[in-house]
Amino acid sequence: MTAANGTSVSIQDLSLNFGAVTVLETLNLDVANGEFIVLLGPSGCGKSTLLNCIAGLLDVSEGRIFIKGKNVTWEEPKDRGIGMVFQSYALYPQMTVEKNLSFGLRVAGTPKDEIAKRIARAAEILQIEPLLQRKPAALSGGQRQRVAIGRALVRDVDVFLFDEPLSNLDAKLRAELRVEIKLLHRKLQNTMIYVTHDQIEAMTLADRIAVMKGGVIQQLDAPQTIYNRPVNRFVAGFLGSPAMNFIDGQVSAGTAFKTGDVSIPLDRYAFDAAGNGGGPCVFGIRPEHVAFGEAANTMPFATDAAVEIVEPMGSDTLVWTKLGGHNFSFRVEAEKTLRNGEPIRIGFDPARASLFDSQSGNRM
Amino acid sequence: MSMANTAAPAIAAASQDIAGPYGPKPRRMFSRRNIFLYGTLFVIAAYYLLPLYVMVVTSLKGMPEIRLGNIFSPPLEITFEPWVKAWSTACTGLNCDGLSRGFWNSVRITVPSVLLSIAIASVNGYALANWRFKGADTFFIILIVGAFIPYQVMIYPIVIILREIGLYGSLSGLVIVHSIFGMPILTLLFRNYFSSMPEELFRAARVDGAGFWGIFLRIMLPMSLPIFVVAIILQVTGIWNDFLFGVVYTRPDTYPMTVQLNNIVNSVQGVKEYNVNMAATILTGLVPLIVYFISGKLFVRGIAAGAVKG
Numbered sequence: 290m291t292a293a294n295g296t297s298v299s300i301q302d303l304s305l306n307f308g309a310v311t312v313l314e315t316l317n318l319d320v321a322n323g324e325f326i327v328l329l330g331p332s333g334c335g336k337s338t339l340l341n342c343i344a345g346l347l348d349v350s351e352g353r354i355f356i357k358g359k360n361v362t363w364e365e366p367k368d369r370g371i372g373m374v375f376q377s378y379a380l381y382p383q384m385t386v387e388k389n390l391s392f393g394l395r396v397a398g399t400p401k402d403e404i405a406k407r408i409a410r411a412a413e414i415l416q417i418e419p420l421l422q423r424k425p426a427a428l429s430g431g432q433r434q435r436v437a438i439g440r441a442l443v444r445d446v447d448v449f450l451f452d453e454p455l456s457n458l459d460a461k462l463r464a465e466l467r468v469e470i471k472l473l474h475r476k477l478q479n480t481m482i483y484v485t486h487d488q489i490e491a492m493t494l495a496d497r498i499a500v501m502k503g504g505v506i507q508q509l510d511a512p513q514t515i516y517n518r519p520v521n522r523f524v525a526g527f528l529g530s531p532a533m534n535f536i537d538g539q540v541s542a543g544t545a546f547k548t549g550d551v552s553i554p555l556d557r558y559a560f561d562a563a564g565n566g567g568g569p570c571v572f573g574i575r576p577e578h579v580a581f582g583e584a585a586n587t588m589p590f591a592t593d594a595a596v597e598i599v600e601p602m603g604s605d606t607l608v609w610t611k612l613g614g615h616n617f618s619f620r621v622e623a624e625k626t627l628r629n630g631e632p633i634r635i636g637f638d639p640a641r642a643s644l645f646d647s648q649s650g651n652r653m
Numbered sequence: 654m655s656m657a658n659t660a661a662p663a664i665a666a667a668s669q670d671i672a673g674p675y676g677p678k679p680r681r682m683f684s685r686r687n688i689f690l691y692g693t694l695f696v697i698a699a700y701y702l703l704p705l706y707v708m709v710v711t712s713l714k715g716m717p718e719i720r721l722g723n724i725f726s727p728p729l730e731i732t733f734e735p736w737v738k739a740w741s742t743a744c745t746g747l748n749c750d751g752l753s754r755g756f757w758n759s760v761r762i763t764v765p766s767v768l769l770s771i772a773i774a775s776v777n778g779y780a781l782a783n784w785r786f787k788g789a790d791t792f793f794i795i796l797i798v799g800a801f802i803p804y805q806v807m808i809y810p811i812v813i814i815l816r817e818i819g820l821y822g823s824l825s826g827l828v829i830v831h832s833i834f835g836m837p838i839l840t841l842l843f844r845n846y847f848s849s850m851p852e853e854l855f856r857a858a859r860v861d862g863a864g865f866w867g868i869f870l871r872i873m874l875p876m877s878l879p880i881f882v883v884a885i886i887l888q889v890t891g892i893w894n895d896f897l898f899g900v901v902y903t904r905p906d907t908y909p910m911t912v913q914l915n916n917i918v919n920s921v922q923g924v925k926e927y928n929v930n931m932a933a934t935i936l937t938g939l940v941p942l943i944v945y946f947i948s949g950k951l952f953v954r955g956i957a958a959g960a961v962k963g
């Protein structure tokens with residue numbers, strides 16, 4: 290897709306050090322025109338720092354940044370063709386919504402009628418027309434965030450940068466605005482780079498997700514690929530709620546995974562190019578990929594277990610049991626009522642599992 | 654399950670005391686605690702107000718009445734003569750035009766010093782807090798160390814500097830001295846205030862294209878009324894009450910009010926006019942007092958305005 294649309298943002302060998310601390314390490318990232326990229330990772334992984342580097346709010350230690358084919362490494366934020374939306378909204382408290390929206394344009398000396406036209410357009414897209422004469426203090430969290438997006442919108446930029454824009458909102462509003470941002474992206478077709486630690490936001494919004502840890506991009510791929518074929522144990526554990534089951538054990542050269550008295554056949558598992566070297570490894574399978582009851586018997590691998598704890602979640606129920614002495618969870622429909630200690634049959638298809646090397650954590 | 658539901662209220666009802674406590678707990682007006690608390694407050698307030706009372710009362714008496722010696726008794730015959738004399742005819746050294754000369758001198762010293770020092774210190778604080786230029790920390794440390802050097806050490810060097818640049822004895826010389834000496838504490842004040850402002854606001858303004866002065870004047874200043882009020886209170890009272898610099902760096906005809914007050918009160922010739930002295934002292938103290946009253950209200954309002962989230 291990169292080749293077809295051209296590159297919008299290109300980050301080349303970017304490093305950033307604060308004194309002796311390396312925050313970003315020779316990072317490379319190409320974002321296609323109109324693409325929605327999500328930078329996902331735990332706090333302190335450098336994702337916000339990377340965004341600030343792209344925005345020009347932080348000086349880089351090494352490397353280059355291109356936006357629309359122009360080297361902007363030394364440019365001021367305003368000259369980069371970016372608009373930014375912040376977690377705390379960062380609206381100017383003493384200005385009305387209208388003045389907030391127009392501030393950047395007024396600084397740039399845009400003619401009055403042009404400013405009015407752009408504000409009208411942004412207000413219409415974001416449905417904030419009735420709020421234009423209000424001060425930020427008189428707005429709700431969701432309205433504030435809409436105004437903050439509007440401030441980026443009026444500047445007619447190529448690239449939108451979002452720094453955890455929904456983290457300060459409550460869960461319901463977050464879900465609503467998430468959909469709105471997605472609709473906005475479809476309408477505007479701008480390049481968007483979105484930082485979050487919320488995997489659901491990442492999964493729902495992104496064309497591609499870049500999972501980051503320790504200033505390094507661990508995996509950059511489409512959400513489904515990252516979800517189904519995580520490249521290492523960190524990515525596998527970070528995405529998915531409830532989390533993937535991890536079982537420590539051994540993989541024998543004879544294509545089976547052994548833990549305790551359980552042996553899982555791996556003839557259906559697609560090993561990576563590096564292949565199966567054998568030795569200690571971690572077997573991972575997502576709770577929703579585990580079949581239960583009758584269905585378990587149709588699976589390539591099935592075993593007996595006993596219910597330990599039942600966690601009803603409303604839409605479905607998470608059941609905890611033991612597999613080879615390890616805690617193991619799986620999902621069943623909410624209608625199923627299970628008693629603690631009830632014997633059950635579970636099974637799964639090893640083709641949907643992930644195997645990670647115990648030492649490196651990399652996918653096998 | 655249903656059994657438990659019906660049983661619970663029955664048990665509760667049995668143990669309920671119909672005449673028991675209900676609503677807010679009553680509090681006695683004359684409890685031992687209240688008497689002790691308000692008694693202490695009253696004694697302390699009286700202790701601090703007594704000197705002021707004596708001053709006001711004495712300043713409204715004529716000299717014969719003062720000689721009777723009852724300093725706490727209210728005036729039998731109220732006279733404003735001492736106030737008029739203190740303001741317009743009391744003699745200090747060569748001049749006999751009262752405190753009025755010193756008052757206007759003090760105004761001409763205080764107003765420019767306050768404006769200049771706050772203008773410079775606010776920009777200093779803003780630059781130190783938001784534009785982390787190279788060497789900012791060193792600069793800040795040097796500035797703060799300046800606050801700990803005793804004034805006495807610097808008096809003579811400053812006399813020489815002012816003499817060399819031809820400002821010794823003039824009001825502008827004193828204005829410069831006050832502005833410089835206000836710098837460390839004011840810069841610290843502003844730096845801390847601007848540091849406490851959300852950094853994302855500053856970043857948003859940069860993305861919007863505002864520069865150093867644009868952000869300062871259009872974003873930061875409108876948000877910093879409270880800290881400006883604090884700085885004005887500090888500077889006005891500090892500079893108005895200053896005696897040392899006033900006496901060292903000015904000449905008799907440009908003495909500030911405090912120095913003139915001292916010269917009136919401590920004059921050794923003739924009779925001690927206690928009523929005039931009291932009136933002169935109150936007049937001199939009036940300006941800081943008014944500043945406290947006016948800005949105190951503004952201060953609270955400023956803080957309240959700043960406290961609104963957003």
